[in-house]
Amino acid sequence: MAIQNVLITGATSGIGLALFEKYTNQGENVIACGRNPGKMALLESRSYKTCLFDITEPAQIAAAAQDIKELDILILNAGDCRYVDDVKNFDGELFSNIINTNLSSLGALLQYFLPKVKKGGQVVFVSSSATILPFPRSEAYGASKAGMDYLANSLRLDLLEHDIDVTLVHPGFVSTPLTDKNDFAMPFMLTSEQAASRMLIGIEKRKKYLHFPKRLTLIMKLFSVLPSFLWQSLITKNDRSSKSHTREDQV
Template sequence: MTVKTVISSKTILITGATSGIGLALFNHYSTQGYYKVIACGRDAKKLALLSNRAYKTCLFDLNDADDIKQQLADIDDIDIVILNAGDCRYIDDAKHFDGQLFSDIISTNLSSLGWLLQYTLPKIKKGGQLVFVSSSATILPFPRSEAYGASKAGMDYLANSLRLDLLKENIDVTLVHPGFVKTPLTDKNDFTMPFLITSDEAAKRIISGVEKRKKYLHFPKRLTLLLKFFSLLPSSLWQAIIAKRDKT
């Protein structure tokens, strides 16, 4: 862990800060002088590149509870925690279900949140914020997304439930549903991603929503509102649309 002395008003902790949306969030917050940014990631080389601009860097694997505990041990008060880190892999053959892949994604995207919350929530100040970066994939079921979708749906429930229990602690919870965002993860996708936006644009929208203390963010709306509309249709109709798409 590296530490940099900065005089500032707010401390922000970001997981998955070395790439994609997390890196874009780090870049925006760290250039604003008003924030002390704690950058968390599992890639030592990439994290080292952020050390000059970060208040602290924390190196840990999401699936290593002891690692998380050790790296976050000497962090005191936090104003905003942004739980952004995660992985995306697909079930390519549902009939021959890949249980190990499913378990890995659930562990990385969902189970790890329990340890992160255990070691960050007690440090969030009264009036602080907790931000979950989920996915618009939870609005509607998609083919091959059994593992990723299930993990993010679990995150949604966790965020919405915590919002109720944290009212008495005066801690706001924001749930974020991004659409397709260009990141190293989505670069691996082999299908069309409509209304794709940059990580920088996604970060700006998240920062704006956090500043307004919104409970729920979804973007770009031309995609998410379309998905919400489709979710109101009879499931048989949506399945027919998906089946037709898979044949093209």
């Protein structure tokens, strides 16, 4: 099988780093992308190429793309998660920042990297199972990932004529620097390596949609088709309990 050129955004930590490790170990030409110079330096000797840029800076993305000739797989993984803790005093700046980081940035990434994806190639969007059900405090994060879902599903239709597949990924809770900050229960949590292994298999099979762990995502999908009162009280109760424990820990 021919060596593939695989570009991964957010390759310096979490799922992105785990994917970097797996593709590198398979002997693929991995183009690792990130914004932290120190972390990128650690990957440089093992990468086919590294691209240092902030996904919210289109000019930086454009400059990095100039040195990329052809891609087999484009993995759009970089993102951020922050919560709206005081909904009555809604933080519009936080909301805008998350939408810009997780959703608006995809416009520039696709503008400059999608033309590099060759016929028969693949684009992978790393979204979140949070789009299956609404969660408290997730107005910004959930909205950004829901937008990503629509973008991926729509793009899949338009790329059919170009013979480029689109894979949408809905991970559940994965142990990463982002989830380390969470102060609530995260059932069925996977390691980044476990998540990357599931993704690798699904990407190789060119699946349109991946969701895992299924013991979590299937429960969420079941809840999503039930009357809202059956699951809303449970979700909001757990959120209130998490906030209560946090306040107690701070006393």
